Amino acid sequence: MAGLTLEDIHKNFGSVVAARDVNLNMPHGRFVCFLGPSGCGKTTLLRLIAGLESPTRGHILLDGKRITGTPAHKRNFGMVFQSLALFPHLSVGENVTYSLRVRHIKKNTRQKRAAELLDLVQLSGFADRHISQLSGGQRQRVAIARALAIDPLLFLLDEPLSALDAKLRESMQLELRLLQQRLGVTTILVTHDQREAMTMADMVVVMGPDNRVRQVGTPLEIYRQPSDTFVADFIGSSNLLQGSCMGAREIKISDQHLVVAEMPAGISDGTSVTVSVRPEDISVLPGAERGDNCLHGTVSFIRDVGSNVEIYLNCNGLQIISQSTPKGRPNVKQGDEATAILPALSCIVLKS
Amino acid sequence: MSKTLRIIFLSLILFLLCGPLIVVSGVSLNAKKRLFFPPEGISLRWYEELLTESSWLIPVQNSLTIAFTSSFIALSIALPLAYFLWRYRVFYARALFTLGISPFILPPVITALGFLSFWVTIGFYGKMGATMISHAIFFVTLPLVTISLGFESIEHEIVEAAQTMGADARTVFRTVIFPMIRPYMISGLAFAFVLSLNEYIVAYMVSGFTVETLPIKIFNSLRYGYTPVMASVAVVFVLLAVIIFGLIGRFGDLPKLLGALSPEEE
Amino acid sequence: MIGEKPKGIRAHLPVAYPALMLGIFFIIPFGIMVAISFFHRQPGGFYIPGFEFTNYKNLYTALFGRTLSFSLFVAGLSAAVCVSLAFPFTYFITRMRRRTQVIWLVFLMSVLSLSEVIIGFAWSLLLSRTAGISNLIVWLGLMDQPKAWYPGFAALLFGICYLAFPYTVLILYPPLSRLDPALPEASQTLGASPLRTFFWVIVGSMRNAIVAAFVMVFVFTLGVYLLPQILGRPQHWTLSVLITDQAIYQTNMPMAASMAIFFMVVSLLLVLITMAIGKGEKIKST
Numbered sequence: 001m002a003g004l005t006l007e008d009i010h011k012n013f014g015s016v017v018a019a020r021d022v023n024l025n026m027p028h029g030r031f032v033c034f035l036g037p038s039g040c041g042k043t044t045l046l047r048l049i050a051g052l053e054s055p056t057r058g059h060i061l062l063d064g065k066r067i068t069g070t071p072a073h074k075r076n077f078g079m080v081f082q083s084l085a086l087f088p089h090l091s092v093g094e095n096v097t098y099s100l101r102v103r104h105i106k107k108n109t110r111q112k113r114a115a116e117l118l119d120l121v122q123l124s125g126f127a128d129r130h131i132s133q134l135s136g137g138q139r140q141r142v143a144i145a146r147a148l149a150i151d152p153l154l155f156l157l158d159e160p161l162s163a164l165d166a167k168l169r170e171s172m173q174l175e176l177r178l179l180q181q182r183l184g185v186t187t188i189l190v191t192h193d194q195r196e197a198m199t200m201a202d203m204v205v206v207m208g209p210d211n212r213v214r215q216v217g218t219p220l221e222i223y224r225q226p227s228d229t230f231v232a233d234f235i236g237s238s239n240l241l242q243g244s245c246m247g248a249r250e251i252k253i254s255d256q257h258l259v260v261a262e263m264p265a266g267i268s269d270g271t272s273v274t275v276s277v278r279p280e281d282i283s284v285l286p287g288a289e290r291g292d293n294c295l296h297g298t299v300s301f302i303r304d305v306g307s308n309v310e311i312y313l314n315c316n317g318l319q320i321i322s323q324s325t326p327k328g329r330p331n332v333k334q335g336d337e338a339t340a341i342l343p344a345l346s347c348i349v350l351k352s
Numbered sequence: 353m354s355k356t357l358r359i360i361f362l363s364l365i366l367f368l369l370c371g372p373l374i375v376v377s378g379v380s381l382n383a384k385k386r387l388f389f390p391p392e393g394i395s396l397r398w399y400e401e402l403l404t405e406s407s408w409l410i411p412v413q414n415s416l417t418i419a420f421t422s423s424f425i426a427l428s429i430a431l432p433l434a435y436f437l438w439r440y441r442v443f444y445a446r447a448l449f450t451l452g453i454s455p456f457i458l459p460p461v462i463t464a465l466g467f468l469s470f471w472v473t474i475g476f477y478g479k480m481g482a483t484m485i486s487h488a489i490f491f492v493t494l495p496l497v498t499i500s501l502g503f504e505s506i507e508h509e510i511v512e513a514a515q516t517m518g519a520d521a522r523t524v525f526r527t528v529i530f531p532m533i534r535p536y537m538i539s540g541l542a543f544a545f546v547l548s549l550n551e552y553i554v555a556y557m558v559s560g561f562t563v564e565t566l567p568i569k570i571f572n573s574l575r576y577g578y579t580p581v582m583a584s585v586a587v588v589f590v591l592l593a594v595i596i597f598g599l600i601g602r603f604g605d606l607p608k609l610l611g612a613l614s615p616e617e618e
Numbered sequence: 619m620i621g622e623k624p625k626g627i628r629a630h631l632p633v634a635y636p637a638l639m640l641g642i643f644f645i646i647p648f649g650i651m652v653a654i655s656f657f658h659r660q661p662g663g664f665y666i667p668g669f670e671f672t673n674y675k676n677l678y679t680a681l682f683g684r685t686l687s688f689s690l691f692v693a694g695l696s697a698a699v700c701v702s703l704a705f706p707f708t709y710f711i712t713r714m715r716r717r718t719q720v721i722w723l724v725f726l727m728s729v730l731s732l733s734e735v736i737i738g739f740a741w742s743l744l745l746s747r748t749a750g751i752s753n754l755i756v757w758l759g760l761m762d763q764p765k766a767w768y769p770g771f772a773a774l775l776f777g778i779c780y781l782a783f784p785y786t787v788l789i790l791y792p793p794l795s796r797l798d799p800a801l802p803e804a805s806q807t808l809g810a811s812p813l814r815t816f817f818w819v820i821v822g823s824m825r826n827a828i829v830a831a832f833v834m835v836f837v838f839t840l841g842v843y844l845l846p847q848i849l850g851r852p853q854h855w856t857l858s859v860l861i862t863d864q865a866i867y868q869t870n871m872p873m874a875a876s877m878a879i880f881f882m883v884v885s886l887l888l889v890l891i892t893m894a895i896g897k898g899e900k901i902k903s904t
Contacts, residue, residue, distance in 0.1 A: 052512050072515040085513035089531045099517035101527070146517070156516075354812040358710055365707055369729055371751075372740030372780065376732075379743065433636035440624045448633065451640050457834075459841035459885065461858035462651075462878045465865060469654050469875065470647030489643045501792075508620045550733030553843050553858070557865065571735045571844060578739075586736040593731030594724060601720040610723065611792025612712070 002063050003027040004049065004154065004186065009058035011044055018044040020211045022058070026188065026203065031180050033197035034190045036207035037234070042190045045207075046158055049188065051075045062153065077154040078147030082162060084139055086131050086146075092118070093127030096146045103150070117145040120179070137168050144176070148183070155180070157189040161196065173199045194235050198223070206231050223278075229350050232276040239282070239320055241275045242352070251275055251349065254316055259292050260347040272352040279323035281346035284311050284330040289339040293347070295320060299336045313340050373590065379583035398584040408569070408581055415549050415566040418480065422487035423495075423544035427537060429488070430495035435529075438503035449496075456493035463490055464557040471558055478562040486558045487548045494547065495540025501611055502536030503529075535600075539609045542596055549589065655875035665872050673876035682860070682877065686884065689840060689856040692771075696778040697836040701828060703779070704786035705794075709820060711787070712795040730784040738848030741777045742768050745849075774850040778839050786835050793827035833889050840885055857881050 009022040019041040026032050034042035047053045049060060051072035059068045067075060078099075087095050093114040094101075100110045114127050121141035126134075134142065140160065147155060157176075161169045177200045180187045191197055197204050198219045206222060208214040208230045215227040226232035229240055243253035245267050251258045258275060267273060288296050297315030304310075309329045313320040320340045324330065332338045383393030402408050433452055437445050455463050467486040471477040506529065514524045552567040560568055570582040600606055624630055658668035711722050732740075744750050745767035752764040767773055801823060805815040821828070843858040857877070865874035 050512075050516055052515070071520075072512070073518050073520050075516075076518070077516060079513065079516040081509045081513055083507060083509050085507060085509035087510060087514075087528060089528075098514070098519075098527070102514075102518040102523055146513075150518075361706065362710060365703065368780070369725075369783070371744055372732065372737060373729070375740045375743050376736060429636045429639050432632040436630075436633040436636075439620060440629070441621050442624065442630075448637065451644070452636070455644055457837055458882060459837065459858060461841060461843060461861050462882050465861065465874055465878045466644075466647035466651040468865065469650045469871065470643070472871075473650055485643055489640065492640070511620060546731050550731070550736075552734060553841075553862070557862070567733050567735055570733070570739075574735065574739055574848065582736070582739065586732060586740075589731050589733070589736075590728045593728045597724045597727040601724050606720050606723050607716065607795065610788060612795035 003030075004188075005061040005064075006045070006049075007059045007061060009045070009048065009055050009060070011041075011048060011053065011056050017211055019048070019055075022213055024205060024213065024216065026186065028186050029184050030202045031177065031187045031189070031200055032203045032205060033201035034188065034205050034207060035194055035197040035234075036192065037209060038192060040207040040209055041211040042192075042205075042207050043158055046079075046156055046188060046190050049154065050077055050079050050156055075154075076150065076152055077156055078150065078152035079156040080143045080147050080158065080160045082159045084143040084160075084163075086139060086142060088131055090131070091127065092123070092129045092131065092134070092142055095131065095142055096127075097149055098146065099149045113149065117149055120148070121145045136164055137172070140164065140172060144179070148185070152185065155185045155187040157187070159190055159192070161191075169196075176200060198235075206234065225348060226276060226350065229274050229276070229352070232274075232348065232350060237279060237321070239277045239279065241277070241318065241320075243273060243275060245269055245271045245273055249344075251347075254318055256295055256315075257292075258342060258347055259344045260349055261344045263349055264351065267349070267351065274350045274352050276348045276350055277342050277346050279310065279321045281343060282320065282322040283324070283328075283341045284313065284322045284332060285339050285341065286330060286332045286336060287339065288337060289341070291341075293342045293344060295340045295342065297338065297340065299332050299334050299338050302332075302334055311338075313338060315340065376583045376586045376590075379580050380587045382580060398580045399588075401579075401581050402584050402588070405581075408585075411564045411566045411569040412585075414480065414563055418483050418487055418555070418563075418565060419545045419548040421484045422491060422548050423541050425484065425488035426491045426544045427495045427541050429492050430499055430540065431537065434496055434499040434503055435525075438500070438506075449500075452496045453493045455490045460490075460551075460553050464554040467554060468557045478559045480559065480563045483555050483559050483563055483565070486554050487551065490551070490554050491544040491547055494543040495537065498536045498540035498543065498609070499533055501609075502533035505608070506532055535604050535609055538604075539600065542600070546589075546593055546596075651875050652879060654872055655879050657872045657875075659870055659872045673872045674880070676873060677876060677880055685855065685857050685860050686881070688854070689858075689881075690884070690888070692774065692778065692854075692856065693836050693839040693842075696775055696782060696839045697832050699775070700779050700782045700786045700835050700839075701790075701832050704783055704790060704831075705821070705824075705828060706816070708787045708790040708794050709797075709816075712791065712797070713799075726784045726787055730788075734781055734842065734844045735848070737781050738777055738845045741773060741780065742848055745773050745776075768849050769851050769854070771850065771854060774846060774854050777845045777849045778842055781842070781845065782835050782839050785838060786831055789831045789834055790827060793824060797824065829892065829895075833892050836892075837885060837889065840881075 004026045006022050006024040009019055011017075011019040022045065034045055036042050044053065048055050051067075051070060055068065059066050061067065087098065090098070093111065096117050097105075097110040097114045100113060105113075111127070115124070118124050118126055121144055123138060123141050123145070126138070126142075131139065131142070143160070147157075161172050164172060173196055176189075180200075189200065201219055204215075204217060204219050204222050205213055206215045215222055215231045217225075222231060223235055226235060226238075232238045233240060241253050243251045243258070245263070246252045246257070247269065249260050249263055251260060251273060253275065260275070295313070295315040295318070297313045297318070297320065299311060300314040300319075301312040302309065303312070304326075306326075309324050309326060311322045311324070311330065311332065313322065322340055330338070380398050381394050381396070383395040383397070402412075430452070433448065437449060467482075467489075468477070471482045471486075476482050510528060511524055514528045519527065550567055551565075552571060555563070555565045556568055566585060570585065573579050573582055597606070600609065653667075654665065655673055656669045656671070657665045658670055658672070659665045711719055714722070745752075747764050747766040750764065750767065752761060752767065755761045756764050797820070801819055802815050805819040806812065810818060840856075841858055842856060843862065846855045846859055861874050861877045861881070864870050864877060
């Protein structure tokens with residue numbers, strides 16, 4: 001199989017399990033994000049791929065060939081570390097061309113390549129500067145240029161943007177994505193920020209607190225069709241409503257009924273399920289409306305952050321959050337009676 | 353109020369620390385042999401004597417030779433030890449490190465006596481080589497501590513980054529680790545050198561009667577007839593230290609070498 | 619890669635040379651000294667191998683006991699004085715701007731380069747009648763006549779503290795420079811005056827470093843050999859002087875060895891006790 005494959009990977013450190021039963025295939029040229037909360041094993045997977053750790057069980061294959069036993073310095077991957085790990089005793093140019101120096105490339109060629117790489121990350125002319133003279137964002141770019149120096153087979157990044165302030169992080173996300181598209185290099189980026197994953201990835205691998213892979217798919221697939229409650233809750237925000245199955249397409253939630261478009265296989269009557277509905281799919285109307293999937297309640301809180309409006313409804317003890325744009329804001333205020341409308345197509349049924 | 357207290361305190365300490373330095377400089381420049389207050393007459397004759405009299409030149413030569421060789425030998429022992437203890441996790445790490453710092457941590461007379469017993473037993477007592485080796489072992493602690501400090505300051509991710517870029521263990525050591533600990537090696541060497549120049553009791557016990565080092569000569573001349581030349585020796589040493597450490601301070605990161613964090617980490 | 623267990627015997631190679639050197643030139647000498655302490659001393663200065671406790675029994679003299687206690691006392695006192703002065707001093711230094719710090723540090727290094735004998739000599743001059751500080755005080759009108767303040771206990775104490783001061787600063791420098799500046803700031807916003815902040819917060823959070831520094835300086839000052847002879851009277855001579863005297867002038871190596879071993883055991887015990895007290899306090903207060 002072409003691309004990078006993880007086959008039955010299992011890694012533990014003593015009695016602590018870091019990654020469990022991981023099977024993945026990442027085709028060439030894609031931007032992959034390993035996404036999950038801290039401790040879920042995403043960094044461990046990256047380090048296994050880089051060769052900095054060895055799996056306890058399982059294999060890593062590149063285009064069908066096993067590379068599990070290959071040491072890190074022979075894998076020809078490029079990696080950006082969370083702390084950046086720039087060499088303090090070398091200049092910017094020397095840092096960037098370190099991998100070329102190790103491969104005994106001549107000085108002239110190295111200097112040319114340094115200039116190319118620094119142009120690529122918009123740090124032209126910085127070759128002779130010292131690391132200590134750079135800002136956080138500039139160091140970031142040096143680390144990126146350094147990892148890409150040998151045109152690596154894989155470009156690996158371990159939470160590279162976590163140390164940057166919010167605005168810089170946002171612009172770097174765009175830059176990284178555009179860079180990857182331009183170079184076409186297979187990229188794996190580890191992050192705990194789901195917004196980051198949504199922005200940059202072609203393929204998202206969600207890992208859960210049980211150190212297993214929960215779902216693999218494009219950002220929108222994962223957002224719209226979360227495979228379980230963890231993914232639904234971790235990606236974006238969601239209303240998660242507990243209920244039980246009442247027939248082919250009906251869910252009973254407290255004393256109300258919901259009609260859903262699709263019921264996953266293997267759910268019989270009476271089974272507990274969780275229904276996930278995104279706030280932006282829920283509309284709120286003043287007063288008490290009648291109809292399918294209409295939940296009555298009172299407005300308990302309104303959060304208006306300028307770019308969007310969140311309305312918190314209390315429907316018989318059930319909290320429903322609805323989100324709308326300023327233009328589509330319903331005419332209700334705190335304490336009013338209102339109805340939340342949950343369209344059948346937007347209700348995703350998950351096994352509890 | 354606390355600011356003035358601070359200034360008074362620092363000035364007092366500064367004054368007390370400077371006292372001997374001033375006195376010693378004064379004696380070395382004094383025209384007469386005995387020092388009186390207020391001083392009378394300035395002359396460089398004691399410095400002249402230091403540089404021309406063989407009774408002083410020989411001890412100077414001895415001390416410099418011993419200091420050079422012993423500090424380098426000490427470094428040669430401390431470097432692989434510190435590297436190994438940082439690189440690997442072994443059950444005997446603590447024991448080995450304690451062994452490395454023991455010679456210096458014990459009261460010097462004990463270590464000196466130990467060396468004496470050893471060299472007498474072996475039959476190498478009284479030779480300069482014995483002093484060199486004894487000093488080397490005695491001062492191993494200094495480069496060991498400074499180099500260990502240096503290794504501590506290397507982030508593990510830097511080594512891993514070098515690995516991902518194709519460097520094998522040897523290349524990592526040569527291109528990344530060694531340059532990063534080089535300043536710590538130099539400061540450890542400088543400490544061992546300066547301390548060896550001034551060390552009395554080990555040098556005295558091991559070969560004091562045959563190899564006269566500068567401290568031995570100075571103490572003898574203090575006991576049996578004082579001469580201001582020893583003050584000029586002290587002044588030269590102080591100036592040497594100021595130059596060496598001043599250079600390190602100017603071109604290197606002296607606070608970091610002594611254990612502070614680098615400005616970015618603060 | 620770092621912190622792994624070494625793979626195979628060959629990986630242990632780098633440490634073979636240091637271990638060998640330390641083994642041959644430190645452990646063996648030490649062992650020989652321990653052995654000699656049990657040897658039999660012959661009149662005339664030689665000693666033959668044997669096993670007897672005579673040398674240790676001979677330690678039970680008033681001279682040895684007095685000298686031992688005096689050595690421990692003066693070392694403990696100078697360590698206490700040194701640490702008490704060096705701690706605030708080092709703290710102030712670590713709060714200064716980088717540039718100023720470097721100047722102070724280079725100054726301290728130059729003080730460090732003064733050997734023990736030079737320090738003794740300098741202080742003997744400073745405390746002498748004809749050229750010492752007392753002349754300055756007479757000139758300022760605070761005293762009638764210049765006095766000789768050496769040899770004496772105070773002179774010795776002064777000299778030892780001066781000698782140990784730069785070392786104490788160097789020992790306290792790393793932990794103090796890493797002290798979070800937010801700590802004293804927090805303390806002050808909570809209402810504590812600068813003086814109270816210093817004692818409660820700064821000294822409090824540096825307790826371990828202070829104990830460690832005290833122990834190290836104590837052991838360091840235990841070893842003074844020249845200063846007691848230059849600045850002190852014979853009753854102020856420390857154990858190092860006694861041991862050297864036995865070894866060289868009395869040519870009684872076994873006796874010197876037994877003294878040295880005993881000395882080492884006692885100082886080790888005191889070090890362990892001090893460290894235990896330091897740890898005990900920590901547990902009590904948590």
